[in-house]
Amino acid sequence: MGGLRTVTVLEHEVIPVFEGDHVPGISEAAPQWLSEAEAQALLRLNDLRRGFCQRLSGGIKLAQHCGIVRLPTCVVEVLPKVGMGDARTADELERSRGALLAMLHSARQVAITKIGSAPQQAVRAPLLDIFIEAFLHCALEQARRGLISRYVAHADDFPVIKGRFQAHGHVRRNLARPHLLHCEHDEFTTDNAYNRAVRATLNACRTWLGNGNTQRLWFETHARYASISSVRMSAKDVASLPRDRTTHRYAPLLTWCEWILAMASPAMSAGATQAPGLLFDMNKLFEAHVAKREEDAAGPDQIVRTQGPPMHLAVRGATGVFLLKPDITVWRVGQNGAASSIDRVFDAKWKRLNPAVPDYGVDEADVYQLLAYAMRYGCSALELVYPMPDGLAAHLPPPAFKIMTAGDDQNSEIVVTVKLIPLWTRDMSTPSMQDPRLTEAETEYAAA
Incomplete structure (x- = not known):
């Protein structure tokens, strides 16, 4: 997704639609347009989110859903309208992006950690970059605190009995190898479904990185999860993971995994049941x-x-x-x-x-x-x-x-x-430490 262009618009704005691959008069600095194929893909989201957009003469008008939509050839970033006038002001996109992040954090929809060394730069970056960087910070912080360990069942052949001897498996596998015994045992390990979900999300967003600092952060985070098995997981798989008090601190991280894996799924294909992005009413x-x-x-x-x-x-x-x-x-x-x-x-x-x-x-x-x-x-x-x-x-x-x-x-x-x-002020207070969804590191939120 790193090679896709980003179309940034405000809610209730109309995005111009052009036919064909060549769009005359549109510069690379202002790629706020859609092709006919992209417009049709965006309109299909109305089947999942009623009233998300409508087709008008010359363009697509958006409604009150804000966030990110991933199309095959571009990423549509929809931001809330925070200005008084109908026309967009010079810095309204940055302020709208900051307002959306502040509301998401305040409403506990997502834990926004400190993004980058200068918070003022965060609202100037696209939402996709901000969300990925927030996920990486969250994953790195959990790794520093210690990855969750779980008992995982393993079955293998050993020279001595380890755990439980499996007679049926031994007959099938080791009839000609009498020096080995087929056993099954439980191993307390970090290579479990929870950390595999994080590893799968890291793999999914690897190609979406465009910023050098974010790439370095990805490599640092990936090194912490390098010992975890790399398996394919979907957002539905992550949502089905059991949650209890021992996994409580992983709740914000697993939420990020669900959302980013949802964007990675080919939801635009026929019969899809999930919107390809993060959209908030x-x-x-x-x-x-x-x-x-x-x-x-x-x-x-x-x-x-x-x-x-x-x-x-x-x-x-x-x-x-x-x-x-x-x-x-x-x-x-x-x-x-x-x-x-x-x-x-x-x-x-x-x-x-x-x-x-x-x-x-x-x-x-x-x-x-x-x-x-x-x-x-x-x-x-x-x-x-x-x-x-x-x-x-x-x-x-x-x-x-x-x-x-x-x-x-x-x-x-x-x-x-x-x-x-x-919606968003420079002196916005830090989230309460008593919120059970937030860890110590996740209470650090700075508004530009």
């Missing part, structure tokens, strides 16, 4: 990012819940209808330590606002949805959470909408507050 990613921030800000007397608790808005006979499932709810803790009463309801929206209009560009349907939450959950403090776009003054007070009601009871006043969440 920005609606779900932003929701997880907001939930993590609320969990960090919650006090000891508060509990933060995501996706619920689900309740039906109405009933028809004995059957509940119109299921409600808020993105995030904050509850007050009772004396028994359980959630006693609801404090706030959040609804996270990956949308752009318009501060120039009275309603701030808030969708009416989003407000109506919050009002349904207020009625069913008995909560008057409602918040619509949006990403804070670059170019919007952070000191501006967030707008609040007082819901007009027929009664005059002030205690029943319902307020919908718009909350803007920064």
Whole structure:
């Protein structure tokens, strides 16, 4: 993949599509185009991720999925739109890439370790290079801490009994060799399925390396796993590996293995069942990012819940209808330590606002949805959470909408507050050491 060109675009942008192999007027410095064959391959991803892209006159328009898509002749890098304007600014790609990495790390989708000696350079590199380098750092750190060892069954011929003597195997193999005995024994070794998954991932990404520093890091990491058997493994094989407390520290590393091996699979072939890349639904990613921030800000007397608790808005006979499932709810803790009463309801929206209009560009349907939450959950403090776009003054007070009601009871006043969440700042805090998915080395994250 190292020889493939990278097409970097923002979500909701249109990528020009040209017919034929020769594309006039497109320079090597700006390879933001697709051939007709690449466009058709990209459109087939809609079978796996509905609404990923659509065909328009002259190009392909992308939706809210961001990440990497591997095509046979190029790598498409889709980044989130973080600016206020429709037109792309000069440094928006770097800032968008940094925002995506920050949200992925904050939402615990992936552990981003320190990348390179200068974090400022990380967001200028393509996502593929960043992900591979993060995987290599993660694999190298686990090797330094000691590779996981497991008992692995071995069967061979020995001059003396070692382990369990296998009579049937001995008759088949050693009938003419009486000096050997066929035995089976368990060996406590690092050459097991977990480390073989890492070795298989190293082999898969070997040809994708384009940066000299990343190549040196690959050789250093590969040397640590040189004694591990080189076998072919798929992302499905890695996902099926048993997980327990003894493999807990390998969890981020195995996640990297799954994702990189998924990119290495020929998913564009007929009958494929897996997208050829790392794609993240920005609606779900932003929701997880907001939930993590609320969990960090919650006090000891508060509990933060995501996706619920689900309740039906109405009933028809004995059957509940119109299921409600808020993105995030904050509850007050009772004396028994359980959630006693609801404090706030959040609804996270990956949308752009318009501060120039009275309603701030808030969708009416989003407000109506919050009002349904207020009625069913008995909560008057409602918040619509949006990403804070670059170019919007952070000191501006967030707008609040007082819901007009027929009664005059002030205690029943319902307020919908718009909350803007920064995606990525220079003083972004380091992830919590208490997160079970992160090791000591994986808590080091620097934002440029």
